[in-house]
Amino acid sequence: MNGSETIVYRKLTSLERTIMSTSAEITFGNRDDRKLVERGLTFSPKFDDHGLIVAIAQDADTNEVLMVAYMNEESLRRTLEIGEAVYFSRSRQEIWHKGATSGHTQIVEKILTDCDQDALVMKVRQQGPGCCHAGYRSCFYRNIQESGDPVTLEQEIEDQSYDPDKVYS
Amino acid sequence: MNGSETIVYRKLTSLERTIMSTSAEITFGNRDDRKLVERGLTFSPKFDDHGLIVAIAQDADTNEVLMVAYMNEESLRRTLEIGEAVYFSRSRQEIWHKGATSGHTQIVEKILTDCDQDALVMKVRQQGPGCCHAGYRSCFYRNIQESGDPVTLEQEIEDQSYDPDKVYS
Numbered sequence: 001m002n003g004s005e006t007i008v009y010r011k012l013t014s015l016e017r018t019i020m021s022t023s024a025e026i027t028f029g030n031r032d033d034r035k036l037v038e039r040g041l042t043f044s045p046k047f048d049d050h051g052l053i054v055a056i057a058q059d060a061d062t063n064e065v066l067m068v069a070y071m072n073e074e075s076l077r078r079t080l081e082i083g084e085a086v087y088f089s090r091s092r093q094e095i096w097h098k099g100a101t102s103g104h105t106q107i108v109e110k111i112l113t114d115c116d117q118d119a120l121v122m123k124v125r126q127q128g129p130g131c132c133h134a135g136y137r138s139c140f141y142r143n144i145q146e147s148g149d150p151v152t153l154e155q156e157i158e159d160q161s162y163d164p165d166k167v168y169s
Numbered sequence: 170m171n172g173s174e175t176i177v178y179r180k181l182t183s184l185e186r187t188i189m190s191t192s193a194e195i196t197f198g199n200r201d202d203r204k205l206v207e208r209g210l211t212f213s214p215k216f217d218d219h220g221l222i223v224a225i226a227q228d229a230d231t232n233e234v235l236m237v238a239y240m241n242e243e244s245l246r247r248t249l250e251i252g253e254a255v256y257f258s259r260s261r262q263e264i265w266h267k268g269a270t271s272g273h274t275q276i277v278e279k280i281l282t283d284c285d286q287d288a289l290v291m292k293v294r295q296q297g298p299g300c301c302h303a304g305y306r307s308c309f310y311r312n313i314q315e316s317g318d319p320v321t322l323e324q325e326i327e328d329q330s331y332d333p334d335k336v337y338s
Contacts, residue, residue, distance in 0.1 A: 029319040038303050043320035063232030068288040114308035115301055119237035121309050132284055134207050139283035140290050147249055150198040151212035
């Protein structure tokens with residue numbers, strides 16, 4: 001197993017227990033048959049021309065969308081291995097174990113995939129006060145308020161749940 | 170206004186009322202200042218190197234994620250103009266007014282954007298029995314069940330809510 005230096009030992013989640021019940025290597029199905037991809041029960045994720053798949057983290061209790069990020073094959077495997085969200089940072093072009101700096105990890109309870117298997121929804125338990133580097137519990141803290149020239153936003157979540165300057169300083 | 174032939178006349182949603190309260194042209198802010206993009210109240214969406222932004226449709230009542238798709242600038246503007254989800258189909262490379270064929274339109278109640286404004290979450294009221302062309306109320310009808318060689322899925326949503334062969338035949 002690659003990158004085992006990032007593994008955190010703690011109580012296993014249900015996803016981890018499921019995953020660790022088999023010792024087989026983690027591999028993905030092929031995508032040769034579109035019907036099987038859509039109707040079958042083999043996980044055959046589609047990575048785009050940058051080798052990435054979009055992954056949405058959703059609060060396991062409230063269903064609030066917390067953040068949207070991307071995974072490459074390696075980060076998806078590591079997510080499955082450690083039961084915590086591991087993304088691929090497009091800006092830094094590197095594997096990104098969410099919360100490695102802030103402690104705000106995301107314990108993954110369940111991963112859903114869609115009809116054509118080119119998107120993932122993860123039901124997570126966000127650790128710490130929030131997932132967003134801007135200090136909010138969710139990255140989606142603003143909504144479109146008024147159309148016009150230009151379109152304006154308003155706060156959807158009024159209060160920051162932590163001070164990002166203290167966490168990321 | 171381009172493409173007015175697709176407009177459906179009906180009772181206005183709150184988003185539409187907000188948007189139509191101004192007659193100004195729909196334009197987006199620039200992204201010169203990263204801090205303003207993250208903290209400001211100007212909508213400055215980031216389109217990727219294919220000119221697309223990811224858009225997640227979430228049930229306005231239950232917060233269930235219904236589907237994940239993409240918008241280009243034109244489809245985002247048309248979504249704001251008509252108050253229904255208008256995507257850009259990557260496979261067909263064309264503007265895609267969701268529900269134009271099936272009648273399963275998505276009335277957009279609210280649009281959230283994230284910290285770096287490169288993702289959208291739309292709170293929608295799905296019309297008809299479901300959003301997925303495979304017959305389910307949500308495209309995310311399967312979850313990862315077991316790791317291994319290859320990883321397997323199980324049904325998350327057991328029953329189709331309509332027969333896609335009848336709707337799309």
